[in-house]
Amino acid sequence: MATFSVRFLGCKVSHVDAHEIREHLLRDGHAEVDHAADVAVVNTCCVTHEAVSKSRKEAARAARTHRRVYVTGCGANLQADAFAGLPENVVVVAKRSEETAAYVAGDVGAIGCVQADARLDRVRAFVKVQDGCSFSCNFCVIPFVRGPSRSRRAEDVLREVRRRVAQGHREVVLTGINLGCYRDRDAGFDLPRLVREAGATPGLERLRLSSIEINHVNDALVAALRETPTVARHLHVPLQSGDDGVLRAMGRRYSVATYLRRLAPLQEELNLTSDVIVGFPDEDERAFENTLATVRAAGLTKIHVFPYSPRPGTVTAASDPVPPAVKKERGARLRALSHEACLARWGTKLGRDDVVLVDRPGRGYGDDYSPWLVGDDAPVGMFVRVRGAAITEEGIRAV
Numbered sequence: 001m002a003t004f005s006v007r008f009l010g011c012k013v014s015h016v017d018a019h020e021i022r023e024h025l026l027r028d029g030h031a032e033v034d035h036a037a038d039v040a041v042v043n044t045c046c047v048t049h050e051a052v053s054k055s056r057k058e059a060a061r062a063a064r065t066h067r068r069v070y071v072t073g074c075g076a077n078l079q080a081d082a083f084a085g086l087p088e089n090v091v092v093v094a095k096r097s098e099e100t101a102a103y104v105a106g107d108v109g110a111i112g113c114v115q116a117d118a119r120l121d122r123v124r125a126f127v128k129v130q131d132g133c134s135f136s137c138n139f140c141v142i143p144f145v146r147g148p149s150r151s152r153r154a155e156d157v158l159r160e161v162r163r164r165v166a167q168g169h170r171e172v173v174l175t176g177i178n179l180g181c182y183r184d185r186d187a188g189f190d191l192p193r194l195v196r197e198a199g200a201t202p203g204l205e206r207l208r209l210s211s212i213e214i215n216h217v218n219d220a221l222v223a224a225l226r227e228t229p230t231v232a233r234h235l236h237v238p239l240q241s242g243d244d245g246v247l248r249a250m251g252r253r254y255s256v257a258t259y260l261r262r263l264a265p266l267q268e269e270l271n272l273t274s275d276v277i278v279g280f281p282d283e284d285e286r287a288f289e290n291t292l293a294t295v296r297a298a299g300l301t302k303i304h305v306f307p308y309s310p311r312p313g314t315v316t317a318a319s320d321p322v323p324p325a326v327k328k329e330r331g332a333r334l335r336a337l338s339h340e341a342c343l344a345r346w347g348t349k350l351g352r353d354d355v356v357l358v359d360r361p362g363r364g365y366g367d368d369y370s371p372w373l374v375g376d377d378a379p380v381g382m383f384v385r386v387r388g389a390a391i392t393e394e395g396i397r398a399v
């Protein structure tokens with residue numbers, strides 16, 4: 001038996017992939033520890049240059065305290081040479097996510113089955129329903145490292161949701177790289193049907209979607225979100241830019257007008273959050289102002305701001321004319337706008353009730369993914385009923 005630890009960088013899909021490796025190692029009888037171990041797995045990210053560099057640092061740190069380190073995930077697939085020069089105990093596994101867990105477990109060496117049903121260590125369970133992307137945004141490396149879109153069988157997804165609920169997870173997040181592409185043609189499932197059926201799992205209290213492209217926010221999905229009582233009142237819809245010229249240069253498949261038109265009916269019902277890239281090659285000051293205006297018009301609150309960084313192999317790989325200081329300044333302005341919108345939304349919760357899933361001591365998220373500060377005695381992993389008492393810089397303080 002080996003001792004191991006698994007960590008991940010990046011998005012929810014990276015988190016799910018890391019846990020798949022973890023579960024495979026546990027199934028094979030290895031023991032997870034939170035200190036120096038025989039084996040470390042670092043599931044890496046390559047979405048920006050900075051993400052790759054953080055991944056490398058994490059692998060180097062692990063190499064000092066573990067006998068063997070497996071570097072897996074998007075960073076390993078895109079840029080195995082980014083991990084060149086690390087100590088000899090670092091093994092870079094450049095494989096598709098479907099093959100990685102079995103490969104790592106096989107290399108570590110399977111020994112007797114002792115823990116076949118490992119509970120995820122997080123409060124909410126992320127269930128991957130789809131991987132890869134067949135869109136081709138001009139800045140994005142994901143289609144290269146994860147391949148084209150493919151979906152899990154609906155039966156397998158629904159079984160996993162039931163298993164997570166049985167393990168005690170009260171909230172499940174359906175996760176994918178491009179979730180709206182979900183299809184199980186043989187079983188006649190698309191994402192709206194999957195939402196309805198997963199949401200009806202006995203014992204499940206809350207269902208979320210990780211992220212959805214605006215192209216997939218259609219009548220069928222909106223109806224499924226509205227008519228499934230367990231679905232949370234939150235949607236994360238990447239915008240990337242609020243300027244039509246920049247959206248065209250990015251190779252995105254929508255205009256600002258489409259983005260606004262599709263979200264307009266949802267503004268009152270849902271908390272809408274997003275991703276935006278600042279400093280894309282075609283983004284001048286006027287285009288950036290358009291993005292600020294679009295964020296306001298769409299009623300977006302929390303924005304994850306990504307300073308543009310060229311990724312190898314992409315259409316825009318050779319272009320990065322916006323100076324770092326300008327990216328920084330635009331990022332700060334956008335974050336300030338986002339914070340202002342969050343404070344305004346949190347203000348509407350004062351004197352009102354909500355149900356918060358406590359995901360760490362003293363903190364949790366409400367139905368619409370607004371952050372709450374709850375008492376330190378609130379039980380982690382449980383839903384607690386709260387009432388908004390005050391607004392802080394970090395969230396809503398509960399009575």
Ligand code: SF4
Nearest residue numbers: 133135136137140142
């Ligand atoms: S939709 Fe575009 S940004 Fe998102 S993963 Fe696919 S190619 Fe990348």
